[in-house]
Amino acid sequence: MYLIHVIGTAGSGKTSIVKVMLDWLEDHEMSAIAVNLDPAVEVIPYSPHFDIRKYVNYVSLLEEGLGPNGAFIKSVDLMLKYVDKIKESIEEAASNYVLIDTPGQMELFAFRKSTFELVKRLNELGKAVMLYILDPSLFVSEGKIDAFSFVSAILLGVSVKIRFKLPMIFAINKVDLLDDYVVELISSWLGDLSTIPFGSEEYAPLVQSLVNAIEEAGGLGETLFVSALAEIGIDDLYAAIQRIVAGGEDYATEEPSARL
Amino acid sequence: MYLIHVIGTAGSGKTSIVKVMLDWLEDHEMSAIAVNLDPAVEVIPYSPHFDIRKYVNYVSLLEEGLGPNGAFIKSVDLMLKYVDKIKESIEEAASNYVLIDTPGQMELFAFRKSTFELVKRLNELGKAVMLYILDPSLFVSEGKIDAFSFVSAILLGVSVKIRFKLPMIFAINKVDLLDDYVVELISSWLGDLSTIPFGSEEYAPLVQSLVNAIEEAGGLGETLFVSALAEIGIDDLYAAIQRIVAGGEDYATEEPSARL
Numbered sequence: 025m026y027l028i029h030v031i032g033t034a035g036s037g038k039t040s041i042v043k044v045m046l047d048w049l050e051d052h053e054m055s056a057i058a059v060n061l062d063p064a065v066e067v068i069p070y071s072p073h074f075d076i077r078k079y080v081n082y083v084s085l086l087e088e089g090l091g092p093n094g095a096f097i098k099s100v101d102l103m104l105k106y107v108d109k110i111k112e113s114i115e116e117a118a119s120n121y122v123l124i125d126t127p128g129q130m131e132l133f134a135f136r137k138s139t140f141e142l143v144k145r146l147n148e149l150g151k152a153v154m155l156y157i158l159d160p161s162l163f164v165s166e167g168k169i170d171a172f173s174f175v176s177a178i179l180l181g182v183s184v185k186i187r188f189k190l191p192m193i194f195a196i197n198k199v200d201l202l203d204d205y206v207v208e209l210i211s212s213w214l215g216d217l218s219t220i221p222f223g224s225e226e227y228a229p230l231v232q233s234l235v236n237a238i239e240e241a242g243g244l245g246e247t248l249f250v251s252a253l254a255e256i257g258i259d260d261l262y263a264a265i266q267r268i269v270a271g272g273e274d275y276a277t278e279e280p281s282a283r284l
Numbered sequence: 285m286y287l288i289h290v291i292g293t294a295g296s297g298k299t300s301i302v303k304v305m306l307d308w309l310e311d312h313e314m315s316a317i318a319v320n321l322d323p324a325v326e327v328i329p330y331s332p333h334f335d336i337r338k339y340v341n342y343v344s345l346l347e348e349g350l351g352p353n354g355a356f357i358k359s360v361d362l363m364l365k366y367v368d369k370i371k372e373s374i375e376e377a378a379s380n381y382v383l384i385d386t387p388g389q390m391e392l393f394a395f396r397k398s399t400f401e402l403v404k405r406l407n408e409l410g411k412a413v414m415l416y417i418l419d420p421s422l423f424v425s426e427g428k429i430d431a432f433s434f435v436s437a438i439l440l441g442v443s444v445k446i447r448f449k450l451p452m453i454f455a456i457n458k459v460d461l462l463d464d465y466v467v468e469l470i471s472s473w474l475g476d477l478s479t480i481p482f483g484s485e486e487y488a489p490l491v492q493s494l495v496n497a498i499e500e501a502g503g504l505g506e507t508l509f510v511s512a513l514a515e516i517g518i519d520d521l522y523a524a525i526q527r528i529v530a531g532g533e534d535y536a537t538e539e540p541s542a543r544l
Binding site (some may be wrong): 034062065066067083086091092093096097129130132135137140161165172173175176179180184185186189225227234237238241 | 326342432498
């Protein structure tokens with residue numbers, strides 16, 4: 025069983041990616057389920073096999089009198105209480121691919137003690153990978169790329185990767201909205217972060233040193249462009265997941281086992 | 285005029301720090317104000333000179349039918365519309381110290397295009413510094429420090445620092461809850477991140493390479509321990525701010541000018 029934790033900042037498109045991935049896997053006759061772990065999501069465009077809102081609901085906590093921020097923290101922390109139920113439900117499905125949709129705010133999933141424990145417990149079920157969805161609006165504006173903001177978004181992912189000690193796929197979403205030359209430039213940067221030009225600004229040496237460090241340690245690993253909306257790059261995404269969890273073997277070799 | 289952007293993950297204690305800093309500055313007869321930029325905060329324990337909730341309110345957006353996540357994004361993005369009002373209000377106060385309290389979820393403040401622009405515009409008013417409040421519960425559990433999670437929390441701060449290109453103070457909050465030996469160990473790590481032991485785990489080379497990179501580029505800069513609740517370390521915090529914004533001159537030299 026492969027667990028794919030889909031993370032990313034608010035608005036990056038996690039839920040849409042889960043939807044298109046689920047459709048893609050089903051279209052290719054693979055056994056896949058999606059699990060919703062966002063207690064505050066309103067509309068889910070796919071049918072979740074497990075939905076945390078059945079047990080923990082942000083809006084109910086608000087109505088009970090918690091403030092908006094407090095209710096967010098509380099709802100996310102409460103999820104750990106139901107980890108056995110979540111695991112049982114996933115096991116019962118006996119699917120090969122488990123797509124895990126995470127809270128709208130990545131921080132609540134990545135930087136809380138409770139969710140750290142939750143992820144660790146879920147990963148007992150199988151091989152896990154993190155799929156980090158990057159929103160290009162964080163570093164591309166009017167056709168220009170801000171190199172510092174780009175590295176900042178990459179570092180945010182790396183900080184999550186080393187916290188969970190899991191392999192990570194860096195997927196830049198909404199590629200359909202980017203100019204070709206922007207995609208080409210980002211693509212070459214992703215290939216070797218140390219080639220990014222930072223000019224002579226005050227923090228250039230720090231940023232240069234950090235990207236060199238990532239390259240020295242083997243680079244970012246799997247990086248790609250996708251568009252959930254335009255359904256671009258989903259087969260590449262599948263291939264990247266396979267390279268990590270199944271050592272590159274494609275679905276032909278692992279299906280039709282009911283359980284990996 | 286000095287702007288101090290107080291950031292940190294949900295629950296790290298930003299608002300409490302703003303309160304004790306404001307009290308401390310006023311107790312020392314310094315001219316200071318606090319600005320609330322969290323549209324979703326329920327209770328503010330200090331009197332904000334400017335309160336964004338007068339213009340943008342998370343709960344109202346919820347009531348208008350936006351989902352919980354959507355309302356968060358919308359409320360934070362809407363703040364930019366009022367940047368001139370915020371700036372006017374700050375200018376009118378003509379205070380030396382402007383403490384800026386930011387949204388509960390740091391991600392909304394640090395990794396949105398709108399807030400990036402907002403911070404840039406606010407910083408036209410004076411010298412700015414980021415005060416990053418770290419919650420030790422992210423990396424200390426039952427008296428043990430998780431070295432990977434510790435570096436992860438540091439990297440999260442660094443990713444914000446390079447995005448905004450601002451000097452950053454790393455303040456570990458809730459020190460009153462930590463054992464002495466934990467404080468000592470973290471303290472020595474902060475002094476030289478490259479001395480942290482990471483063992484021989486898979487991601488150890490990456491983490492080692494990253495902390496070496498930070499040290500090569502001059503280290504983290506100002507780091508300290510505080511407790512908002514127990515009011516520990518607030519004078520150290522003031523001193524750290526002074527070293528960055530005023531080159532080390534203490535308040536005696538800069539007061540009582542009404543405006544710096």
